[in-house]
Amino acid sequence: MYLYSFEKLEVWKCSVDFTKSIYELTTYFPENEKFGLTSQLRRASISIASNLAEGTSRSTNKDKAHFTTMAFSSLMEVLNQLILSKELNFIAEKDYEKLREDINKISNMLNALRKSQLNS
Numbered sequence: 469m470y471l472y473s474f475e476k477l478e479v480w481k482c483s484v485d486f487t488k489s490i491y492e493l494t495t496y497f498p499e500n501e502k503f504g505l506t507s508q509l510r511r512a513s514i515s516i517a518s519n520l521a522e523g524t525s526r527s528t529n530k531d532k533a534h535f536t537t538m539a540f541s542s543l544m545e546v547l548n549q550l551i552l553s554k555e556l557n558f559i560a561e562k563d564y565e566k567l568r569e570d571i572n573k574i575s576n577m578l579n580a581l582r583k584s585q586l587n588s
Contacts, residue, residue, distance in 0.1 A: 472521075472524070473524045474520055474521040474523075474524040477520060477524075477581070478577065479520065479574060479577035479578060479581055480517055480520045480521065482570070482573065482574050482577065483513075483516040483517035483520060483539070483574060484517050485570075486513060486516070486567075486570050486571075486574060487510075487513040487514055487516070487517060489566075489567065489570065490509050490510060490513040490546070490567075491510060491513075493509075493559060493563060493567070494506040494509055494510060496558075497553075497558050498558065501558070505549055505552065505553055505556075505558065508545075508549055509546060509549045509550070509553070512542050512545040512546045512549065513542070513546050515538075515539070515542035515545075516539045516542045516543050516546070516574070517539075519535045519536070519538040519539035519542060520535065520536065520539050522535050523535025523536055523538075523539070529585045529586065529588045530585075530586070532585045533582050533585040533586050536578055536581050536582040536585060537582060539578055540575065540578045540579070540582070543571060543574055543575055543578065544575075546571070547568070547571050550564060550567055550568070550571075
């Protein structure tokens with residue numbers, strides 16, 4: 469099967485795994501958060517990998533870097549929502565810490581990718 473360029477990016481693969489973790493975690497959120505933090509966390513996490521995929525289809529490196537920046541912004545949105553979720557006791561400290569490690573890893577990868585795109 470043919471792989472598109474975004475499917476070969478390690479940061480995209482990590483982002484997909486991260487999104488799956490967010491989906492698993494939010495299944496345990498209160499029912500009244502279905503259209504609140506649950507939805508917001510899921511949509512923002514999906515946006516990380518989606519922006520990477522969309523960016524690879526762009527013709528200029530500047531455009532590609534723009535979508536990598538958008539992916540980073542979505543990652544920061546997820547971090548903010550996870551902090552709130554922890555403060556509201558929707559997630560355990562150990563789950564928060566694990567996701568925070570994932571965020572650090574993905575953010576470093578995104579920053580390196582963006583730098584590479586702008587320097588090409």
